[in-house]
Amino acid sequence: MTNIDEKIAGPSKGAVLVMGAGDAIGSAIARKFAQQGHTVCLVRRDGEKLAPLVEQIHAQGGIAHGFACDARKEEEVQTLFKEIEASVGALEVVVFNIGANVPMSILATSSKKFYKIWEMACFAGFLTGREAAQYMVKRQRGTIIFTGATASVRGGSIFAAFSSAKQGLKALAQSMARELGPKNIHVAHVVIDAMVDTDFIHSNFPSQVKAAGPDGIVNPDDLAANYVMLHNQPRNAWTFELDVRPWSEKW
Numbered sequence: 001m002t003n004i005d006e007k008i009a010g011p012s013k014g015a016v017l018v019m020g021a022g023d024a025i026g027s028a029i030a031r032k033f034a035q036q037g038h039t040v041c042l043v044r045r046d047g048e049k050l051a052p053l054v055e056q057i058h059a060q061g062g063i064a065h066g067f068a069c070d071a072r073k074e075e076e077v078q079t080l081f082k083e084i085e086a087s088v089g090a091l092e093v094v095v096f097n098i099g100a101n102v103p104m105s106i107l108a109t110s111s112k113k114f115y116k117i118w119e120m121a122c123f124a125g126f127l128t129g130r131e132a133a134q135y136m137v138k139r140q141r142g143t144i145i146f147t148g149a150t151a152s153v154r155g156g157s158i159f160a161a162f163s164s165a166k167q168g169l170k171a172l173a174q175s176m177a178r179e180l181g182p183k184n185i186h187v188a189h190v191v192i193d194a195m196v197d198t199d200f201i202h203s204n205f206p207s208q209v210k211a212a213g214p215d216g217i218v219n220p221d222d223l224a225a226n227y228v229m230l231h232n233q234p235r236n237a238w239t240f241e242l243d244v245r246p247w248s249e250k251w
Contacts, residue, residue: 014092
């Protein structure tokens with residue numbers, strides 16, 4: 001686990017960790033929190049890929065730090081949290097946003113593939129959520145948000161491995177919410193029940209994107225605003241599960 005941005009500055013509104021700060025959803029979440037005055041800690045396995053996003057947030061007047069960490073490795077995750085808490089500041093928000101959306105027939109799903117998808121989409125969520133809770137419980141405050149998908153609520157054809165992992169992640173989030181809510185820690189699960197406007201979607205599903213029409217797929221920046229909203233909710237009206245889909249999406 002390596003910090004690729006050595007310029008450490010204190011947070012103005014509390015630090016936010018985005019585990020899985022990829023090129024679309026994770027990046028949008030990080031930018032949105034940075035725009036709200038939070039110091040953002042961006043994490044992905046290949047930390048060098050975070051440099052452009054860190055630079056973009058700095059250019060917009062925000063504070064961002066990039067970290068390399070394999071979220072499936074317990075020691076790396078523990079070290080990550082220790083370093084952020086010690087050198088950046090107290091974590092107010094932790095977002096788990098690792099996907100592993102890999103379609104494959106059950107006939108072609110090896111035990112190795114199934115286990116890897118579970119590690120990425122479920123086990124890594126447990127490690128991230130547990131470490132976040134360890135620090136937040138001591139302070140009696142914080143927000144932990146897990147990114148879910150359509151697979152979180154129903155298993156589709158050729159998505160057995162992904163669906164089982166995502167539904168496991170939802171169950172983890174539910175249990176954590178019930179345990180940690182009375183300790184003033186807001187745990188939420190965001191179900192993204194639609195295509196998200198990314199290069200991957202445009203490259204692999206061009207006909208579906210065209211058929212969706214105007215505002216027919218989720219804009220990452222608009223999606224990210226929901227994460228900020230969840231964190232800012234008053235505790236007398238917390239949301240656990242938020243379903244996000246475009247106006248035209250069938251469900």
